[in-house]
Amino acid sequence: MTRSEQPQDGTPLLKLQNIEKSFGDVKVLKGVSVEVERGEIVAIIGGSGSGKSTLLRCVNLMEVPSAGRIEFQNFVAEFAEGRKNKISGEHLRQLRTQIGMVFQSYNLWPHKTVMENVMHAPMIVKGVSRRDAAEQAEQLLARIGLAERRNHYPSQLSGGQQQRVAIVRALAMQPKAMLFDEVTSALDPELVGEVLSLMAELANEGMTMLIVTHEIAFAREVSSRTLFFDQGVIAESGPSKELLRNPQSDRMRQFLSRVLHETY
Structure with missing residues (x-):
C-alpha cells in the first residue's frame, strides 16, 4: 500500500486522487482529486460538514x-x-515530518513552556540536539515577537499568541507543506489579524499551504486557488481573486452571501 518513489521534475508536491472517506454509513468525501504545486497556496472553503x-x-x-x-x-x-x-x-513518521498541521484548538502542551513546546518535536522525532533545537526555537519566537515569552506557559498567553506558537512549533520541523484547519475560528476578532499576518508571511516566503478558512478576504488576497466544498465534493474551483468575486454556481453564491453578508 505504501512505497518510496522518487518524484520526477515538474510533478506536483501533493497529489490526491479520488479520495473517499466514510464514517460508518456516512460518506464524507466522495472522490476528491487535487494537485498542489510547490509553493502554491490553496484555500478550502465550504459549509459545516462539507468535508473540507x-x-x-x-x-x-x-x-x-x-x-x-x-x-x-x-x-x-x-x-x-x-x-x-x-x-x-x-x-x-516520514509523511508527518514533512507536513505540518495547525488546528482550531492550539494543542500546546500546557505543562511545557513556550520554548519546550517548540523544541520538543525536533528533538524527539528528528533527533536534533537540545542546543540546536533551542537556537532554532529562539529564532522562530523572535520572528513572531514572542521571544520574551519563551519561559511562559500557554495559559499565560493570549489566544492569538498561543496560535502563533502553535504555527512556529509546526515550522520547527522544517516541513515542506503546511495544513491550516480553521486556525482563527477560536480567536477573538481583534486577535485574528496577528495570526493571518504570520500566515501571509509564510505565503510570501513560498511555503506550500492548504488552508481551510472562513476568512474569505484573506483567501482572496493570499491564496492562488480556492476550492469550494459542498456535500463531500469540490463543487467549484478556480483562481481565488476571480472565483471569490464572481462565483459561477448558485450554491457557492449562497454560501458567500451568507458568510460575507453581501449579494452575489
Missing part, C-alpha cells in the same frame, strides 16, 4: 482514507474500500 477539514486530516493520515491515492514527494499510499488500510509507523 476531513480532507486535510486525510492528507497527513490523521484520518485514513476509505479509498483513493495520496502522493507526496517520495511517499505514495493507496487505499481501497473493503480492505484494511493500515500505514506503518515509519511511513507515518
